Amino acid sequence: MDCKTAEKLIPKFLKNECTDKEEILLLEHMKGCPECKEEFTIQLLLGEGLNRLESGESFDLNEELEKRLKVKRQEKKPRRRLLSSEGQRILADIVTGAIIVAVIVGLLLWQIH
């Protein structure tokens, strides 16, 4: 998968609209591509953060990420295979990185506010 395809898949992935195959290809790509991993993190954080700011709700980035992780873990739709253990491991790596970025972005958003 090239970066262009990955960039297109990121918003789909965040909306849970990716097929299993796309999901794994995207995660595999991000494993070896720091640029796309960063893009993923930014879209995840800014997408959620800005939505909340617009709607006037308070927004806790760390809480949001944890909630998202929990949802991922609890997702057991029968028609949909869970991520492979490799996929889960990659996603966990990405989310760990995202939490660090979340603190930084959180501070920035808080300052703007």
Ligand SMILES: [Zn+2]
């Ligand atoms: Zn890439």
